[in-house]
Amino acid sequence: MDLATSISETSIALKLFLNNKFTEAKERMEPHSLKSMYPALGYGTILYLQAVMTFDMTDIETAIQTIKKSVAVCNRFRRKTTVMGSFRKTLTKVSYNDLSEEEIHAEICYAECLLLRALLTFIQDENLISFVKGGLKIRECYKIYKECNKILKSRKWTDEEHRLHFESGVRMGVGAFNLMISLLPGKIMKLLEFVGFSGNKQLGLSELENGCKMQSSLRGPLCSIVLVAYHTVVTYVLGLGDGDIELASEILKPCLTNYPKGALFLFFAGRIEEVKGNIDEAIYKFEESIDSQSEWRQFHHLCFWELMWCHCFKGDWLLAMKYAERLCRESRWSKATYTYQKAAFLTMCDDQSEHTTAHVTYLFSEVPNLKQRIAGKSLPFEKFAVAKTLRYAEQKERLTLPALELIYVWNGFNIIGQKMSLLDPMLTVIEQTINDLQNKKDEYIYFYDDYGLALLLKGVCLYHRGQLFQANQCFIELISYEKQIKQDLYLIPYAHVEMARICLKNEEFEETKSILEKTKKSYKGYHLESRLHFRIHAIRLQLNAREKQDTPPPSTPTGSFSGSFDAGGEDTVS
Incomplete structure (x- = not known):
């Protein structure tokens, strides 16, 4: 499969995936996943998403083995450099025009596969060595994006379509890296100092916005997903809810036009209404997302979680409890959290009969038994929930x-x-x-x-x-x-x-x-x-x-991120 066909086939599979045809997308990628870089990346990505949504260790192990093969496939297409070649490269200016288009695209596919592999490393094993290995893979991935950035601005392109696909990949990688790292507070950054770089929030947002404008490219819709998720979910979970909701709405419009029944885009449409405080409209969108597909029930769990909070915000505690109950029954993420939520919501209901109180007491007593360890650590919220349940018992069944x-x-x-x-x-x-x-x-x-x-x-x-x-x-x-x-x-x-x-x-x-x-x-x-x-x-x-x-910074060249990697030193994304 040549490069053009490889990109075309993966683009078709991505459209199938975003239109809820998950199995069809997976089956389209699998036959070519051991021979061609883009199908290898596509197949690995689908299994990665399946693993992180089910949180099933069998799925995680399957995804890891698949992505290992994807990394090897992409590596076969990369330019092979000898020790002497590496030495000469440091002494002379590199001519990126000497690289074939396949070799260039292999670099960015390799970086993306490596990043998926690193992220799975963090949740697979419980020891420090795995954490270090994951960090080193992310460092290598970052350095490849840095090199791809130089390729993008230095190379003379003969195929405009190939350049577009490559550029959207660079913008997605640079943008996501900068945005992700800029969110980390100092305490966490100290744990990641060995990785050797920091993030620039504005650069990350700018690059993802530019990537969103390339909707005809392979990674254009993915840039949209990352950016909308940041503005509507990440800023609310990790920060102060200061995302740009109007921008998120504008970015989502072409996605909903192209994929009107896409479960993920309908979910984000619901999330936009929710953060605006339009709770009834949000509930309608989340239910529409659930009804749009039944193939991957894991997508439903995202909507169940949001529907639970929507009913909380309305003060409809019984319905909120029902969604927490469904999550507890179907999701593998944190049964201790879901059980604590069920009990907490029930305490707010008007019906506080003897039967209800007995059930609440039972639910609270179950929370400590459901606490789990992930990557060697207990989830912080689970520890909080366990402490509260012990208080409930000590305070004569009262919180x-x-x-x-x-x-x-x-x-x-x-x-x-x-x-x-x-x-x-x-x-x-x-x-x-x-x-x-x-x-x-x-x-x-x-x-x-x-x-x-x-x-x-x-x-x-x-x-x-x-x-x-x-x-x-x-x-x-x-x-x-x-x-x-x-x-x-x-x-x-x-x-x-x-x-x-x-x-x-x-x-x-x-x-x-x-x-x-x-x-x-x-x-x-x-x-x-x-x-x-x-x-x-x-x-x-x-x-x-x-x-x-009140004090604007000195003017700098605008129009692209091309100088961004170089400005901050060898290992600084800023």
């Missing part, structure tokens, strides 16, 4: 606002805050709880933990209502109880960061920096610490952007 606490730690208030019709009922429940706590103070073993949580939630609601002074007073009062709080130690650093958000909104930049620095230095070892570090990092990025608004 304070566990469902609203879940919404907070999963950053849901950034969505609820878009619509007062969603936020005000939550605030009413919180204020009623605060009154009950004050009236029955002697009945609570961990009064200040429970009261502190209610204060934190009230402050967050007031923040989204624009009542910044009153919100700040809630956080100040919570922090004053620091020595009385026994278990929920996470409340204090989280309250500090909420205060930093208020300072940022009031353009008190120095105070914002001071609070963030104090929080990072003064508080360690609390639940959900990594989540807060992501939020701190997101606030710092916003702070840097706000400070630069």
Whole structure:
């Protein structure tokens, strides 16, 4: 299969995949996957997606073995360099025109396969050696993208279509790398310093946007998926919900035109409505995504997760519990999380009969038994859930606002805050709880933990209502109880960061920096610490952007990312 046919066949398979014909796409790639680079990449990618969605170790092992073969296939098409050749290369300027088009495309296919292999390494094994191996593969992958960037700007192209496919691949790789690494807070970056590079958020966004404009290229739709996922999902899970929703909507339009029944694009359409606070419209889109295909039920789990939160935001706790139950039954990701969510939602239901209470007690008691270890570590949220279930038993079958606490730690208030019709009922429940706590103070073993949580939630609601002074007073009062709080130690650093958000909104930049620095230095070892570090990092990025608004940087050449790899040193993507 020559290069043009290889790209054409893979493009057809990608369209089948995005139109929900997953098995047909897989079967189209498999016969050529041991002979041709693009089918090898395509087949490996499909098995990779299947593995990460099922989280089944058999699927993961199958994907790893397939991608190993894909790496070997792509490597066969790469330019072979001897030791003397490598030495001469360092002494003379490389002429990329000497490389054939097959050799050039082999480089970028090899990099993508290597990246998939590295990502699977992290979830397959539990030891440090596997982590180091994965990191080294990512480093090699990065260096290949750096070289491909030079090829793109230096080579004289004879086939415009081949150049387009190659360029979209470079833009996707450079963009995704920069964006992914720019999101990592300092604590995590220290673990990855041996990889040797950092990320530039604006460069990453720019390159992916340019890649999105190449919809006729093989990787154009994939650039769209990465960018829309960043703006609608990643910024809400890891940061402050500051994604560009209007841009995401514009990027998604041609995708929905080309793939009107594509389950993934319908999911993102639902997600856009959800983060706008249009919950009923979001529910409709998620249900449409589910109805669009039944071949890969793993896609349904993405929608079940979002439908669960949509019904939470509406205060429909019973329906939210039903979706958590379906996830617990069908998904392999974290049964401890799903079980805790089921119990937390049930505690919010109006029906608190003896039967319901007994079922809630049973669910909470099951959570510790379901805790798992991945890559040698327990999931942070599972540890949090286990601690809460132990509290439930110790406090005579009582937890304070566990469902609203879940919404907070999963950053849901950034969505609820878009619509007062969603936020005000939550605030009413919180204020009623605060009154009950004050009236029955002697009945609570961990009064200040429970009261502190209610204060934190009230402050967050007031923040989204624009009542910044009153919100700040809630956080100040919570922090004053620091020595009385026994278990929920996470409340204090989280309250500090909420205060930093208020300072940022009031353009008190120095105070914002001071609070963030104090929080990072003064508080360690609390639940959900990594989540807060992501939020701190997101606030710092916003702070840097706000400070630069009045002092624009020196003008630099625009139009492409061509100089970006060279500007930051040998191993810096910036």
